[in-house]
Amino acid sequence: MEDVNKLALAEQKRILEEEYSWLLQTPRKKTEEGGGLPPLPNAVEGKVVTRFAPNPDFVIHLGNARPAILSDEYAKMYKGRMILRFEDTDPRTKKPMKEAYDLIKEDLRWLGVVWHEEYIQSLRMEVYYNIIKEMIKRGCAYIDLCKESSRELLRKGEYCQTRDNPPEWHLEQFEKMLNREYYEGEAVVRIKTDPKHPNPSIRDWVALRIIDTEKYPHPIVGSKYWVWPTYNFAVSVDDHLMGVTHILRGKEHQVNTEKQLYVYKCMGWEPPTFIHFGRLKLEGFIMSKSYIRRLIEENPDKFLGFDDPRFGTIAGLRRRGILPEAIREIILTVGIKPGDAKISWKNLAATNRKLLDPIADRIMYVEDYIKMTVKSPTCLHGRIPYHPDRPERVRKIMVCGGDNVFLQKADIEKYDELRLLGLGNFRVNREKNELELISTELEYARSRKLPIVQFVPERGAVNVKVLIPEGLELKVKEGLAEPALLEYSVDDRLQFMRYGFVRIDKIGEKNGKIYNVIYTHS
RNA sequence: GCCGCGGUAGUAUAGCCCGGCCCAGUAUGCGGGCCUUUCGAGCCCGUGACCCGGGUUCAAAUCCCGGCCGCGGCACCA
Structure with a gap:
């Protein structure tokens, strides 16, 4: 090395070119294939399975379209499969909107996203029950009967004493939960992690809780179920059971990934590859689902609906005249980098104009x-x-x-x-x-x-x-x-x-x- | 406050992992020209960036440390 470095740069270059030209051949074969996306880590052609998992509480917006399009693009690039899964396990605070299931599919089809399987979590409740029973048997999960005080305990690095009971006891309690012998807040199922974990939200996180569906009926399954899995639990179970190999999602899920890994570990499952990218903003457009909902509700005469062209919803952009190819192109150039991206309207418009010009x-x-x-x-x-x-x-x-x-x-x-x-x-x-x-x-x-x-x-x-x-x-x-x-x-x-x-x-x-x-x- | 992740032109992105082909590429925007039965498209020219400060090294956008700024998370939401 030292010897080499003593030579003049030009000389080094000459030798390199003459003797080691093979090294220079394909050092970085740029991304071009697949619309400019970098290769997917741990990907094997024909074996890649991706998924897009929206909450059907509203229509999707440009930010949601990112994981959808990226998942679609990688599934296609590696000749794999893509799964569409509706995550509707909270009929209380994120009550699903019945029409959203179809509206989201319509938006995805319009975007050119192709999925091969489709699931609705509220229709898979027995699956989650079975897995949690297994986890209780293995001593990885427990029933917490300490109500509000458990939160306080975990905050201090302690835990509800029922945690130490034997699996049989927890299994019994779980049956009682299912039989509606407990009410909202009286019993929850927690995953044993580390009560002293530096991130308090990871300490024995909640896997299932009770929701009074007589009071908050679910738009698909009504009042049929009393015990509901949380996002983190349902996601882990489904991603594994459905054979998902690559999870592409926003960085707001980074902590969730850490939580979910406890399920994989307990069950002896091999975790998929997780990729987290930054947030996507569209300059000058409202993207927040809840804000859009509020605007429409409070000013029904001022807005045209969820597809109002002033909104960053996919339906809004479509109504505005944006072409699906333009959205895809923008999302592919933004790629999967972890930093945030703020797309300027001028850029989206320029991309769209290029596509529109020959056909308008x-x-x-x-x-x-x-x-x-x-x-x-x-x-x-x-x-x-x-x-x-x-x-x-x-x-x-x-x-x-x-x-x-x-x-x-x-x-x-x-x-x-x-x-x-x-x-x-x-x-x-x-x-x-x-x-x-x-x-x-x-x-x-x-x-x-x-x-x-x-x-x-x-x-x-x-x-x-x-x-x-x-x-x-x-x-x-x-x-x-x-x-x-x-x-x-x-x-x-x-x-x-x-x-x-x-x-x-x-x-x-x-x-x-x-x-x-x-x-x-x- | 605590944990985590980032900071390349107006915007987006490439390069960063494996330091020299980078006085930093591309797209869009902006300025100018050509072309055209549109102020659109196309073609050509130009403009413009490595957050700051130290360190390592013959050599740093690339590695290390500190600072600043931004973002995410800290739910019985997803």
Whole structure:
């Protein structure tokens, strides 16, 4: 080593290249495959099993989409399987929303996530009961009858004296819990960890507790069960039984991982590989499920629902006009690093725009418009392509002398001469609100660098209402579009020329059709 | 407060594990140009970052220590 280092750098390099070129070959074969994700640790092709495990208490948002998409992507990359599991074991404080089960699946399908198995935890209660009985027999779990005082004891590094009773006693008590001989708070099942563990939440954590389902019925299983597993217990059992090999989740689960390991150890199960990534924020959007819920409940007239385009829910982004591929692309570039990521709206919009541009037809729309009369000795026939990449697909627009057209007021104020897109070049007469035809050749406009502006003929103009989400505001603008808009229906995405991309949200009826569109981005 | 994890341009990310190919790559944004029947797209040029301070070393974004800042957890929630 010393010898080598005495040589000049260039010399070192030369020798390296000549004699050890094989070392340089594939030192780091970059991530490219699989959309740029780094390889998954401990992964074997064909054997990888991932899972996405949402709580069906509400629809999912962009932050939830991260583990879903990453799990999907890795399962695909290694030709493995992915599991969808609904974690609905708290009918009391995180009461599941009955519709959420289907809404989440709809969002996942839309995102292109493919899952091979599907489970609902509230339908697997017997499984958890059986495992905990085994753990009690093995002396890894116990029934705590100290009620509130156990919390205090554990805080001091002590524990409820029932902990030392023999397994048989605990088994009996567990049956009593199941038979509803105990009420909420009177008995819990704890996993024996270390009562002096530096992290107090890890000390003998609770595996099952009683929830009065007569009072808090579960939307799927009603009042059938009295004893419910906690998240940490149900997750450990299911991840093992379902053969999950890789768990991708946020760093808020780091401590949970440590708790869950006690179950694996007691049962002699091999733990999966855990990967924790940072939090994901979307700048300017509300992501918190509980906050969104509250906003909707408190202002039912101000918000359009959980899919309001101002929300960071998947449904909201979809309604806004964001494409699923854009969401996936963003999540893949963010990757699995442990640091937090704050995605800027500009970045998401740019990614989306790149995908939208080739598929969105172009339509002319004006807002803050002014009516102008065309002065022309003849009728003008415009042929305007729906999309610049496909010039053969055109609509025809005819404007004759004396016809009225609507233009953006700003264009009229700013330019003395301009070209109406596809039609001809005009001189602006502001006194008379007239447009005097100069010529029709594009060359004229080019050579004189005239602006080429959109316009809407008065005849057949379609009413449009544009909803513009801006933070917590939803601005509403009204304008007019050319008749070609009538060829499109709800959910179609368009570009209003010189205005921005929009998604058709609703088509109403009010003195003819009125199109409600949502402004996606510029 | 206690435990844990992070800090690369406006934003996101690569490189950090295995120190020299990095006066730091890419995308987006921003500025300029070209092209174009859109203020969109595309192409070209430019702009701009290793949190701070020590240490180890011939050599540090990369290793070590300290500080600062940010985030997560501390439930009979998930």
